[in-house]
Amino acid sequence: MSYEPEQALAAAREAAAAAGEIIRHYWNRGVSVEWKADATPVTVADREAEQAIRALLARALPQAAIYGEEYGIEGARDGLLWLVDPLDGTKSFVRRTPFFSTQIALMDRGELVLGVSSAPIYGETMWARHGAGAWLDGERVQVAPIDAMSQASLSIGNVKSLTADARWDALGALIRDSSRIRGYGDFCHYHLLARGGLDLVIESDVNILDVAALAVIVREAGGVFTDLEGSAPSLETASVLAGTPAIHAQALARLHHESTG
Template sequence: MASAELEAALHAARAAAAIIRKAFRGNFDVQYKADASPVTEVDVAAEKAIKAELQARFPSYGFYGEETGKDHADAEALWLVDPIDGTKAFVRGYPIFSVQIALMRAGELVLGVSCAPCWNEGLGELVWAQAGQGAWRGLLDTPLAQFERLSVSAVDRLGHATLSTGNLATLARAPQWAELGRLIPQLHRIRGYGDFLHYHYLAGGKIDAVVESDVNILDIAALAVIVREAGGRFTDLDGRAPGLETRTVLATNGRLHDAFAGLRLGAG
């Protein structure tokens, strides 16, 4: 049975998805942030819709959004939201972007909703997870009772494993780049699916590990819950649980996590 928090997050994600679908491949204003990343009027409208829904149902909870910033972020329960993770893809008209909504309680991620509204030839994909309830996937407009439970793969050897990578600029400048180069020839396959997609694939057993740097907690908070509840393991490259300051990711089916230990960036 869906909790009231999960129901709110799902309703908010679907409200944002409706805004995004209407605008996809249409005309909208694009601005650029200080870091040169794009933001559109659609990002802002989608986040406002999410925030309105969540705050109406849970007014005492904090909110931390990619576009509207922090509101009572010191609250014990904190919503973490990226209304369009993958805005560059959205702007260029290809569907590898998603709505990300997570709930952090007392510093622990306990709920995640990842909604790709234009994936699957426009049918969309919705994945949710809540602590102790598993991870579940279905089409965007499908009733929850028809969702399928996700499970990571049973692959336990690098020689049989597929790794997906993304956002590797920082890692490419670090000594650990050589370690990644050492690991790659041992793998069965390497891919670069990116954004929500490689985490959905990991949770569903289609790939076995993901390595990323240069991430923001809002990008990966919901996905961390989903991978964990599908039976996997999700840390930063130093083996720490994800938190507000997380900037790197090592996500695996759990069986392969220790095989990537050489990628540790160090506490600094």
């Protein structure tokens, strides 16, 4: 399917901005919380934001399918596919913590080609498309030139499942060997990685909708974004290892050695 990448990116940015207006409205007003079957929260802000995003994306690129957090998949997966999480970080949203965002990415026959990550209350929007770099509020960004673990800043998120994994000890060793450890979580540590503020992100228990846009942003900022096995992002992605090229390579080797040793 043919499409104009820059126009698709513009549509994604417009959709993220529209979602941001809805989210800000409910942030100021307050919302009641419902619980989904998987014990995760959902609000009217999630649903209305996704409805607004879907309407704008469908109008801009009618040949593309849309896969959203709240309303599932419309269309076929094997061509152009929008990946949408209208409010990633609903738990933070309902607890009045500004670490939540809107995530919109476009996948073309299995390859992620553009992404927008908008954090309306935190006050940052990042975007990227294949071959055109990564941008933060109009300024091009790049990962840091860190290549020694002793100088690296690490951030971890959703690592509860790793406590029972063979890689838990390897993660502990990475932390000991690094310069410092943080747990920024959600969109925040990927934004920091892409703009040179830290050097490695490790997460488990994620969904592709949470990280698809961020994968494009990190890649276009000069970083490497895989799962914990070293595989490229796909619809089945459930973990993340993202970092500067050198630090990612070192971390992957150490985590893989621990899991197979």
